[in-house]
Amino acid sequence: MGPAGEQSEVEQVQVIDTLSHASGSRTLPKGHRWVVVDVETSGLRAYAHRVLSVAALVLREDGSVEREYSTLVDPGCDPGPVHVHRLTRERLAGAPRFEQIAGELAEVLDGGTIVAHNAAFDYGFLDAEFRRAGTEIPARHRLCTLALSRRLELDVPDHKLSTLAAHWQVQQLLEHDAYDDARVLSEVFVRSALLAESLQLPLPVVDCLSRRPAYPDSVPRVPCEWKNPGRLSLDVGLVQGMKVVVTGQTVTPRVPLAGRMADAGLDVMNSVSRQTSVVVCNDPGVQTGKIRKAMAEGIPVVTEQQLEEMLTRVIPGEPKMRPVVEVAAPAAEPVIEPPPQAAPAEPLADVPSLPERMLTGQKPKLWQGRRVLLLGGTHLDAVLMRSRLVQLGARPSLNLTAAVTDVLMLEGGDSDRRMPRITARELPVLTKTDISAAVEKGVVPPHMRIESRISAPALARGEVIDLPARKMSWTVNVAWRAETDDFDVDVVAFLLGEDEKVDSDDDFVFYNNPSAEDGAVELSIDGSSEQSVRLDLAALPDECARIAIAAAIDGERTFGELGAVSVSVDGEDGTAATFVLDAGTTERTMVLTEIYRRAGKWRLRAVGQGYDDDLGGLVALYGVDVEEGN
Incomplete structure (x- = not known):
C-alpha cells in the first residue's frame, strides 16, 4: 500500500x-x-x-x-x-x-x-x-x-x-x-x-x-519440474529438463509426440531460443524459421527417429527449486537511487524515453485517496486536468463508480447522461479554478469533504516505485471506459532479457499464447473493458530482467479515440500503485508499464509510451519473429 x-x-x-x-x-x-x-x-x-x-x-x-x-x-x-x-x-x-x-x-x-x-x-x-x-x-x-x-x-x-x-x-x-x-x-x-x-x-x-486461443500447430505447455541442463550432446543423450522444439512434418502427430516428451520430463516449447537444447525435424532442408534460428545459434537438430531412440533412456535431471527471496530490513527512510545513465542497447524507437522518477516516501498529498470523475472538456483539457489531479494525489476515475468522491466539471460536462445520478448522490462538483487553487496555493474547496482513508499512490507518467520485497504475486489490471465496447483492445506482455528483447516467441504473451514460463506470466480477459496480466515474479528465470506490458488497438482506431487507460497493480492484500495514462493521440499501440529487476529488487514503472505502429510492428521491436514458420 x-x-x-x-x-x-x-x-x-x-x-x-x-x-x-x-x-x-x-x-x-x-x-x-x-x-x-x-x-x-x-x-x-x-x-x-x-x-x-x-x-x-x-x-x-x-x-x-x-x-x-x-x-x-x-x-x-x-x-x-x-x-x-x-x-x-x-x-x-x-x-x-x-x-x-x-x-x-x-x-x-x-x-x-x-x-x-x-x-x-x-x-x-x-x-x-x-x-x-x-x-x-x-x-x-x-x-x-x-x-x-x-x-x-x-x-x-x-x-x-x-x-x-x-x-x-x-x-x-x-x-x-x-x-x-x-x-x-x-x-x-x-x-x-x-x-x-x-x-x-x-x-x-x-x-x-x-x-479462444487458436494456434493449430502449437502444443500445450506443460510445467517442467527439472532445470534445463543445456544443449543436447549425442554422446550423452536426453536429460530431463531439456527444452525441445519440433518443426516440420512428423510421423507421430505433434501433440501426442509432445505429450510423450513431457511425460519423459522434457520441456516442450513452441519457439526456438538461446536456451533450446535440441530441435526435432525430419527434413532440415525445409528451412523453416525454427531451423534457420537453430542453425544460427548452433543448436543440435535430430530426426524424429533419433528422438524416439533417445526417449528410451532419458537421464534423470536436477529438480527445480523455487528461489528463496531474501528480504532486507526496511530502512528508516526510503533510499532514492538516481536513474541509470546508460541508454538501452536497442531502444524501441527514436522517441526519447521518459526520465525515471522515484516516488519518495512523503506524507500523503493534499487530495490523497480521492477519486475524481471528469465530465466534458476537450481531450487536451482532460489530459491537463488528470495530470494536475495526480499531482494533488487524487486518482482520476474513468467511470461513475461507488468510489467516486468528486466530479470535475469541464465545458459541456453538465449535459453528460450521468448527471442525474451524480446529483442524486450529492457529489461535490469541482471546477478548473478549484484545481488551480489547490495546485498553486494548497487550497481545499469549502464544498469538498476531505478524504481520510489512505490509498495506494497514484503514479504520474515516468514515476517508479519499489515493489514490496516479500510479495512475489501481482496482477496488473488494465481497464478503460466501460462504454467503449466498440474498441478491440489487446493487452499483451513481453518477457525481456537484458537486451530488452524476447528470448523466443514463447516470451510474447497474448490471447493466442496466454501463458509463459509455466504460468509465471498469464493473461486473463476479465471483462469487456478489463484485461489483466498475472505475475509470479519468484517463478521467472534469471535471464528475464524485465516484463513490459502493453496494449494494442485493432484496426485503425487510436488511443486518442479510446481515451484514458487505467492501470492498477494489485497484490493479494492490497494495491501497490495505480496510474491513468491519457496522453495518447494517433497511437495504435502503447507500452503501459514495466516491472524490472534493479539492485536485487523488483521495480514498477508507469510508462505510457505510445507508437503509431500496429501490434505486429510493436512485437517486432521487441524481437518477436512474426514470420517464423513451424
Missing part, C-alpha cells in the same frame, strides 16, 4: 451506500440467462488438471434460484491440494466421471451466461472437460464478478470472494465448497449487478468464442 501519514481532524467521506441495494425490488439485467458456476479442481492448469466438483445455479429475473445442479466428480487422477478443497480420494470414490455428467450439466448451462469469480478459470476448466468428453460447452458468454467488483470500485481491501461476501453481508458457510461458493456468489452478483445498474455501468460480459 501507499506510504502512511498523519491527518488530524478530518471528516470521513460519505461514499455511496452500496448495501442499500441489497434489499427491496431486485431485477437482474435482461437479455441473459444468468448461471452462477463454481468448480473445485486438482490444480491450476485446465490442460493438465481436472474438475473435482461443480455447482451451477440458474437465476430467475429477481435473483432467486430457479434450478440448481451440484456434484462431485471422479477425476481419475490425484486430487491435488486437498488442504484447500478437502476433496480426498476417499470422498471422490464412487463419484461420476465428467463424461457421465456432461449431458445434464450441458442442459443447465445451455444458452446461459456463466457468472463466476475469476470466470476465465472456471470457464477454461469446464471448456477443457467438455472437450475431453467429445463435445463443447454450450455457453458462449461469461461474466467475471472479480472484474465487476473492480469496475464498481467497491470500498474493499481486496476482491476475494470472502471479502465481497463480508462487504455485502452474505453468510459464507464453507469456503472452497463448490455449492456454497456458488450460493454466496449468486448473492454477491445480484447485489453488484443492481449497484452497476444504479450507476449506469454496463456489466463486463465477455464473448468467450472471440478470444
